[in-house]
Amino acid sequence: AQSVTQLGSHVSVSEGALVLLRCNYSSSVPPYLFWYVQYPNQGLQLLLKYTSAATLVKGINGFEAEFKKSETSFHLTKPSAHMSDAAEYFCAVSDVGGTSYGKLTFGQGTILTVHP
Amino acid sequence: GAGVSQSPSNKVTEKGKDVELRCDPISGHTALYWYRQRLGQGLEFLIYFQGNSAPDKSGLPSDRFSAERTGESVSTLTIQRTQQEDSAVYLCASSLAAGSSPLHFGNGTRLTVT
Numbered sequence: 001a002q003s004v005t006q007l008g009s010h011v012s013v014s015e016g017a018l019v020l021l022r023c024n025y026s027s028s029v030p031p032y033l034f035w036y037v038q039y040p041n042q043g044l045q046l047l048l049k050y051t052s053a054a055t056l057v058k059g060i061n062g063f064e065a066e067f068k069k070s071e072t073s074f075h076l077t078k079p080s081a082h083m084s085d086a087a088e089y090f091c092a093v094s095d096v097g098g099t100s101y102g103k104l105t106f107g108q109g110t111i112l113t114v115h116p
Numbered sequence: 117g118a119g120v121s122q123s124p125s126n127k128v129t130e131k132g133k134d135v136e137l138r139c140d141p142i143s144g145h146t147a148l149y150w151y152r153q154r155l156g157q158g159l160e161f162l163i164y165f166q167g168n169s170a171p172d173k174s175g176l177p178s179d180r181f182s183a184e185r186t187g188e189s190v191s192t193l194t195i196q197r198t199q200q201e202d203s204a205v206y207l208c209a210s211s212l213a214a215g216s217s218p219l220h221f222g223n224g225t226r227l228t229v230t
Contacts, residue, residue, distance in 0.1 A: 032216045044159075044207070044221040051216040090159065094215060102147060102214020103172055108158035 002093040006107035019078040023091030032094035033074040039087045120222035128228045137193040141210030151207045166214045198229045
């Protein structure tokens with residue numbers, strides 16, 4: 001079964017600073033990888049996904065993530081944080097084989113705080 | 117179009133009672149997932165349906181939890197003899213197909229067991 005680890009349950013940045021949210025997965029084969037965002041009092045929505053095409057994936061709101069097989073990582077970045085980026089971010093991995101194909105496992109989440 | 121709909125949005129129940137939570141997925145979505153989100157915690161996988169295949173029940177925490185899905189439509193999650201530790205937001209999501217298709221989440225059912 002897949003697992004995913006998000007390093008840092010809370011990340012705080014200043015407005016305009018780089019955002020870096022870390023995600024590492026465990027898998028013997030490259031899985032499908034996703035980042036979801038949950039804004040306060042809203043449901044989860046997809047930010048971006050990796051499905052074995054380009055390793056650098058661009059998502060909504062200026063976010064992007066790079067799949068690095070050698071590091072089993074899929075870190076989320078944004079060059080310049082905006083106040084509206086304050087939310088909880090979840091990394092998720094999808095099983096790509098076996099009886100659990102399609103099962104999506106989420107990390108514990110990282111709460112991003114943006115200071116003026 | 118309509119998104120994933122969950123009902124009720126809030127449910128308060130007494131310890132020991134049974135509850136039933138409902139999820140209406142997006143039409144045409146073959147995969148349906150249930151997750152639990154406790155306060156301050158991540159999403160805990162409960163169960164996953166994909167088409168006519170046997171559901172993956174590996175995340176159900178005890179035999180008090182069960183879920184059904186009729187074809188590719190409505191799903192119900194039932195919790196029998198509720199306990200206080202069952203208090204959480206229960207999230208349902210559907211996707212066009214399992215694997216690379218993104219999940220579309222409902223707004224969840226907030227369950228409080230008193």
